[in-house]
Amino acid sequence: MTTVSDQQKLSYIAAQAADARVNLEIESEGMTLNLGPQHPATHGTLRIIARIDGEQVIRADPVMGYMHRGYEKLTEVRTYPQVTTLINRIDWLGSFANEVPFILAAEKLMEVEAPPRAQWIRTILFEMSRIANVVLFLGDMAVQVGAITPVFFAFRDREHVLNQIESVTGGRFHPNFDRIGGLKDDFPKGWIDETRQVMKKMRRFCDEIEVLVMDNEIFQARTRGIGVIPADVGLSYGLSGANIRGSGVDRDLRRDNPCGLVHDQIDWKVWTHPDGDSFSRFWVRLQEVRESTGIVSQLLDSLPSGPVMAKVPRIIKVPAGEAYVETENPLGAMGYYIVSKGDLVPFRVKIRSASFSNVSITPWLLQGVYVPDIITILASLYFILGDIDR
Amino acid sequence: MGLVPGLVKGLGVTGRTLLQTVFPGGFKKPIPAPIRGAQTVQYPHEKDIPAPRARGVIALHEGNCTSCMLCVRECPDWCIYIEAHKEKAPPRRAGGKPRKKNKLDRFDIDFALCMFCGICVEVCPFEALFWSPEYEYSEPRIADLLHDKSRLHEWMATVPEFEDHETGSVVKQKTVPPL
Amino acid sequence: MILALDPLYLTNIGLAVVLIALLKVVLAFAIVLVAVLFMVWFERKVIADMQHRIGPNIAGPWGLFQTLADGLKLLMKEDLVPEHSNRFVFKLAPFLAIVPAFLTFAIIPIGGNFESKGGSVRIFGYDTYLQVADPPIGILLFLAMSSIAVYGVMLAGWSSGSKFPLLGSVRASAQMVSYEAALGLSVLAVILQTGSLSTHEMVADQAAGGFLGFIPNWNIIVTGFVPFLIFLIAGTAELNRPPFDLVEAEQELVGGFHTEYSSFRFAIFFLAEYLNTINMSAIIVTLFLGGPSGPVLIEGIDWAWGILWFLVKLFVFLFAFVWFRATLPRFRYDQLMDLGWKLLIPLSLGWFLFLAALNIGNDRGWNPGVVVGVTIVGGFAGGALLMAAIRTARTERISQEVDAHG
Numbered sequence: 001m002t003t004v005s006d007q008q009k010l011s012y013i014a015a016q017a018a019d020a021r022v023n024l025e026i027e028s029e030g031m032t033l034n035l036g037p038q039h040p041a042t043h044g045t046l047r048i049i050a051r052i053d054g055e056q057v058i059r060a061d062p063v064m065g066y067m068h069r070g071y072e073k074l075t076e077v078r079t080y081p082q083v084t085t086l087i088n089r090i091d092w093l094g095s096f097a098n099e100v101p102f103i104l105a106a107e108k109l110m111e112v113e114a115p116p117r118a119q120w121i122r123t124i125l126f127e128m129s130r131i132a133n134v135v136l137f138l139g140d141m142a143v144q145v146g147a148i149t150p151v152f153f154a155f156r157d158r159e160h161v162l163n164q165i166e167s168v169t170g171g172r173f174h175p176n177f178d179r180i181g182g183l184k185d186d187f188p189k190g191w192i193d194e195t196r197q198v199m200k201k202m203r204r205f206c207d208e209i210e211v212l213v214m215d216n217e218i219f220q221a222r223t224r225g226i227g228v229i230p231a232d233v234g235l236s237y238g239l240s241g242a243n244i245r246g247s248g249v250d251r252d253l254r255r256d257n258p259c260g261l262v263h264d265q266i267d268w269k270v271w272t273h274p275d276g277d278s279f280s281r282f283w284v285r286l287q288e289v290r291e292s293t294g295i296v297s298q299l300l301d302s303l304p305s306g307p308v309m310a311k312v313p314r315i316i317k318v319p320a321g322e323a324y325v326e327t328e329n330p331l332g333a334m335g336y337y338i339v340s341k342g343d344l345v346p347f348r349v350k351i352r353s354a355s356f357s358n359v360s361i362t363p364w365l366l367q368g369v370y371v372p373d374i375i376t377i378l379a380s381l382y383f384i385l386g387d388i389d390r
Numbered sequence: 391m392g393l394v395p396g397l398v399k400g401l402g403v404t405g406r407t408l409l410q411t412v413f414p415g416g417f418k419k420p421i422p423a424p425i426r427g428a429q430t431v432q433y434p435h436e437k438d439i440p441a442p443r444a445r446g447v448i449a450l451h452e453g454n455c456t457s458c459m460l461c462v463r464e465c466p467d468w469c470i471y472i473e474a475h476k477e478k479a480p481p482r483r484a485g486g487k488p489r490k491k492n493k494l495d496r497f498d499i500d501f502a503l504c505m506f507c508g509i510c511v512e513v514c515p516f517e518a519l520f521w522s523p524e525y526e527y528s529e530p531r532i533a534d535l536l537h538d539k540s541r542l543h544e545w546m547a548t549v550p551e552f553e554d555h556e557t558g559s560v561v562k563q564k565t566v567p568p569l
Numbered sequence: 570m571i572l573a574l575d576p577l578y579l580t581n582i583g584l585a586v587v588l589i590a591l592l593k594v595v596l597a598f599a600i601v602l603v604a605v606l607f608m609v610w611f612e613r614k615v616i617a618d619m620q621h622r623i624g625p626n627i628a629g630p631w632g633l634f635q636t637l638a639d640g641l642k643l644l645m646k647e648d649l650v651p652e653h654s655n656r657f658v659f660k661l662a663p664f665l666a667i668v669p670a671f672l673t674f675a676i677i678p679i680g681g682n683f684e685s686k687g688g689s690v691r692i693f694g695y696d697t698y699l700q701v702a703d704p705p706i707g708i709l710l711f712l713a714m715s716s717i718a719v720y721g722v723m724l725a726g727w728s729s730g731s732k733f734p735l736l737g738s739v740r741a742s743a744q745m746v747s748y749e750a751a752l753g754l755s756v757l758a759v760i761l762q763t764g765s766l767s768t769h770e771m772v773a774d775q776a777a778g779g780f781l782g783f784i785p786n787w788n789i790i791v792t793g794f795v796p797f798l799i800f801l802i803a804g805t806a807e808l809n810r811p812p813f814d815l816v817e818a819e820q821e822l823v824g825g826f827h828t829e830y831s832s833f834r835f836a837i838f839f840l841a842e843y844l845n846t847i848n849m850s851a852i853i854v855t856l857f858l859g860g861p862s863g864p865v866l867i868e869g870i871d872w873a874w875g876i877l878w879f880l881v882k883l884f885v886f887l888f889a890f891v892w893f894r895a896t897l898p899r900f901r902y903d904q905l906m907d908l909g910w911k912l913l914i915p916l917s918l919g920w921f922l923f924l925a926a927l928n929i930g931n932d933r934g935w936n937p938g939v940v941v942g943v944t945i946v947g948g949f950a951g952g953a954l955l956m957a958a959i960r961t962a963r964t965e966r967i968s969q970e971v972d973a974h975g
Binding site for chain 1: 616619620621622732733736739740811812814815821822823894895896897898899900901902903904
């Protein structure tokens with residue numbers, strides 16, 4: 001017979017007390033609702049501790065870190081080429097876009113520049129990963145509001161984009177295609193024509209979503225005027241990407257700070273929406289997918305010929321120094337701050353991921369909303385758990 | 391709200407999709423065939439063919455490997471295990487000194503650990519490692535995912551030729567060495 | 570004499586009559602169970618096709634036995650009762666959900682020759698209606714049963730001793746109770762036209778005559794389409810089907826009232842839900858679309874035509890419910906309440922008064938134009954008053970909110 005230790009007794013008493021406390025809470029005015037870490041709506045392991053009164057939220061706190069994988073620390077023991085394979089996994093829906101700012105920062109330190117064809121291909125894949133990422137948001141947002149069909153349409157059409165990414169990079173989700181000084185390889189034959197077809201399909205998908213989701217009166221009732229972020233509050237919380245453009249702030253790093261990518265070579269538009277509610281965020285993202293398909297098509301037309309790799313040494317040693325590069329990723333501004341001591345491995349890497357800042361506004365935003373709106377607001381902020389926890 | 395409520399237009403979209411799925415032949419051939427109309431792939435019965443560049447499984451061309459250990463060192467999660475010993479090989483020219491040659495004893499890749507980044511394939515200077523788009527090698531036991539050198543060599547048969555590049559490319563065309 | 574409307578019971582009640590009655594009960598039970606099996610299969614197939622998928626296709630031909638397989642799987646699962654639950658109520662709730670669902674089906678006429686024989690068919694030499702019972706209270710039984718079914722959902726959520734089901738049951742009680750009012754008021758419009766509560770009488774009434782020779786005398790036309798729409802919307806809400814599925818809202822409440830249920834208790838809830846869907850479609854067909862009435866095209870098998878027409882009409886609504894589910898997003902709780910209390914109930918009440926005025930006008934020989942005119946004016950006045958009331962309440966609420974938060 002096993003003896004019960006004092007420790008076990010104590011923990012049992014503590015558990016009983018915790019249960020009693022929970023029961024008391026049910027009977028008292030408010031009640032604490034744990035949304036997550038395992039909840040069908042938080043697509044990942046974000047936990048929201050919501051203090052609710054009836055269906056109204058008094059206070060909501062996000063708890064992050066259930067999926068912390070320590071990438072900032074891991075990069076300190078990986079050589080520069082090895083790091084890209086790790087940071088693929090930060091925002092797993094738009095993986096290629098994760099590699100770009102890191103590679104650009106390393107290139108900045110090494111003072112090499114990718115040849116023009118590589119820059120073009122980088123931008124094309126960057127925008128395609130944005131499409132692959134945001135398309136899923138368009139379906140997922142509808143699912144969180146309760147319509148089940150759009151997400152299947154999203155999966156259906158994202159497949160085409162992923163297939164194109166796979167046939168260039170070899171990986172559907174984790175391309176690991178970007179190299180310091182250029183790219184691993186060039187497009188395979190026939191890829192450009194196929195991609196043009198895919199972009200047409202994506203535009204058709206956007207039309208479909210517009211009719212199926214955005215024009216729907218119930219969807220509008222659920223999202224218009226819900227989760228309004230005023231521009232100044234959004235900026236003070238460090239929001240970026242479509243979330244801040246949905247609040248009417250005309251800020252897009254692709255246009256404002258085009259380092260290494262060729263967005264300035266073509267004709268495109270930054271979409272903003274003045275309302276700042278869930279609907280405007282959805283609207284802005286829908287327009288951005290359309291705009292991205294246009295960007296990809298234009299870049300395919302003007303693709304220069306030439307090599308895709310600059311001359312870089314076989315063993316990459318980055319000279320000592322510091323560099324920070326931020327790009328407009330699908331989820332918002334993503335930046336890498338690299339500190340190098342002239343070694344094979346970075347001395348320190350700080351990853352500024354968009355979702356972390358985007359989610360940090362939730363305690364402010366969720367005050368006083370209804371329980372169903374927690375879900376739609378979180379969906380409209382659009383975060384990837386890997387991007388929050390890194 | 392327009393002339394037609396959005397709800398009704400949305401119902402129209404799903405209704406149209408239903409017809410598209412059930413009658414892929416359109417008006418000309420109104421025969422229900424949802425298997426053809428569906429966008430899904432019925433996996434065990436039909437198989438998706440991945441792109442030739444797809445990173446499915448790593449194949450080893452054993453004859454080309456010199457056990458230089460570059461792949462082992464460059465692997466981000468250290469899932470490649472190589473053991474080798476030196477062997478005397480007959481001299482190239484008659485009457486020359488016998489050469490020393492690395493003989494591969496063990497070349498294992500633990501696919502349970504592998505992140506499928508492709509760095510090993512890229513750094514190999516002797517064209518001994520290749521990607522194959524094959525993907526059907528899951529195992530009930532996790533230990534069986536450790537492929538030894540004979541298993542890795544078997545994958546060589548599934549390695550496709552490298553594709554041509556798009557016009558305007560100056561990347562050198564690679565070839566798969568014969569077995 | 571609760572069952573006396575059926576001609577079966579007007580003859581001498583002997584063993585044969587009792588056996589026929591029993592046969593009807595057993596048959597109805599079997600039909601409903603099989604119908605649920607196929608309804609689930611049908612829903613999954615149709616939704617799959619709407620999403621470019623195939624749906625169940627492994628179990629049986631075209632996956633027909635998928636539901637059976639799922640049911641067997643649930644039967645063999647471990648039966649879990651949460652520790653903090655109220656065990657008695659927890660075990661009682663599934664039965665409160667399923668028994669009313671079965672009982673509702675009893676009053677639905679599913680066949681019969683309404684062309685020439687007044688809706689009866691001949692079985693073993695006895696004339697009888699093709700429905701289990703035709704009580705004089707008729708449609709009230711349906712309303713009563715749907716009210717009891719609320720308890721099943723409500724108690725299930727409450728007794729689970731868990732937070733998400735509790736929220737679900739709170740929503741269920743409010744939603745189903747408030748939509749029952751709109752449901753009842755739109756049924757009243759039909760009762761006003763038919764003059765009877767008996768479902769059989771309603772069908773017989775709709776089978777008679779028509780306008781211009783080809784437009785049927787269905788209540789959907791006679792009552793002017795609005796009660797039908799209200800009944801359809803309120804019925805969907807009563808069923809907890811999308812877009813009114815707040816009670817089980819997967820994304821918010823992780824399944825709502827049945828989160829804690831597993832094994833066969835969950836299967837019972839599942840069964841009850843689909844039973845209710847079939848029942849609601851059948852009730853809509855009975856109330857508004859003339860039930861099994863329809864032309865008998867081939868003499869001799871006249872009983873089959875009634876069943877055929879009934880099934881065709883039923884199918885339309887089953888498909889509509891599935892279509893709604895595949896397309897529409899979900900309402901929020903307060904929006905649902907707004908829709909119910911501020912739109913559907915006043916509208917159905919106003920329409921009921923309008924129909925009553927028309928009827929009285931017909932009896933007294935008033936000019937129908939004047940009646941319609943007065944109603945429109947009255948309706949607008951009432952609507953404006955209601956809007957004003959709602960707006961005032963809203964501004965009041967907002968100013969209170971502003972006061973409270975500075």
